[in-house]
Amino acid sequence: MAENPVPLSDGEIEAALREVPGWHREGDTITRAYDIRYHGGVAMIVHVADVERLISHHADIDLRWGHLRFRITTHDAGHRLTSADFDLAARIDAIAQAHGAEPQRTSSGA
Numbered sequence: 435m436a437e438n439p440v441p442l443s444d445g446e447i448e449a450a451l452r453e454v455p456g457w458h459r460e461g462d463t464i465t466r467a468y469d470i471r472y473h474g475g476v477a478m479i480v481h482v483a484d485v486e487r488l489i490s491h492h493a494d495i496d497l498r499w500g501h502l503r504f505r506i507t508t509h510d511a512g513h514r515l516t517s518a519d520f521d522l523a524a525r526i527d528a529i530a531q532a533h534g535a536e537p538q539r540t541s542s543g544a
Contacts, residue, residue: 441514450520456537457523460505462514464523467503468535475502478533485525491518493526501538 442450451457457464470478475497482504486492494505504526508516530537 439508439511439516439518441508441511441516447515450515450517454520454523454527456527457520459515463505463507464515464519465503465505466523466526467501467538468530469501469538470530470533470535472497472499474533474535478502478529478535481529481533482526485529486522489518489522489525491522493522502535503538 447459451459451464454464457466468475468478479495479497479502482493482495491508496503496505504523506519506522507513508518
């Protein structure tokens with residue numbers, strides 16, 4: 435039987451965020467958006483979904499015309515942040531780069 439994921443402390447979350455620049459904490463989630471053409475976003479989602487299936491960890495994904503947003507938390511840890519969330523964030527960043535997605539920048543930093 436697999437162990438329950440261990441939620442990170444606030445200090446651990448802050449340190450982990452420094453390892454995935456561009457991701458932002460929103461409560462007990464981390465989030466990032468990318469500018470990408472709609473059909474490119476669909477292809478990127480399929481690529482992310484293949485990786486998610488392999489690592490058994492999934493993001494909430496919101497595709498809109500011209501942009502794609504990911505929100506990650508660990509459901510099995512009571513919707514808290516764990517190291518698995520930051521691992522997935524780094525993987526999504528690599529996939530986004532491969533698909534030519536541009537990190538979305540907003541004045542709020544989110």
